[in-house]
Amino acid sequence: MDRLIPKWYNGPPEAIDPDCLRKSDQRKDPHFGNDGYFLPCCECDPPGSRPCFEERGFFNKELHISNIKKREDFAKIFDSKQWKKFRSTLFEDPKNAPYICQVFCKKSKQKVEGHGKNPKGFV
Numbered sequence: 001m002d003r004l005i006p007k008w009y010n011g012p013p014e015a016i017d018p019d020c021l022r023k024s025d026q027r028k029d030p031h032f033g034n035d036g037y038f039l040p041c042c043e044c045d046p047p048g049s050r051p052c053f054e055e056r057g058f059f060n061k062e063l064h065i066s067n068i069k070k071r072e073d074f075a076k077i078f079d080s081k082q083w084k085k086f087r088s089t090l091f092e093d094p095k096n097a098p099y100i101c102q103v104f105c106k107k108s109k110q111k112v113e114g115h116g117k118n119p120k121g122f123v
């Protein structure tokens, strides 16, 4: 597990305010990689973040784009046990969320004020 801890990780947050689960138009969209797999946002794809999602089963065969035959099939991915567990961990167990989520979406006064009100400040 230690091999998964990136150098930039500075400890667990009290809470996470996930940009990928915002209800407004400032929500971060899911990321689709050229390997045919979806991730919750683009921050999850770099080498420092990716192992956390590999470990959580996001790259299991059943979640590959090749399993999508019709529009309704997307639910097989986004309602999969891996994705549901990921979403509940963000709110219910933030200290065990992927490191990138703990850092990038850590709930803080600065984040709430820096994101969400000014669209130009949103990445």
Ligand code: SF4
Residues within 6 Å of the ligand: 016, 017, 018, 019, 020, 021, 028, 040, 041, 042, 043, 044, 090, 100, 101, 102, 104, 105
């Ligand atoms: S860093 Fe994590 S919590 Fe934040 S938007 Fe991306 S997937 Fe969601």
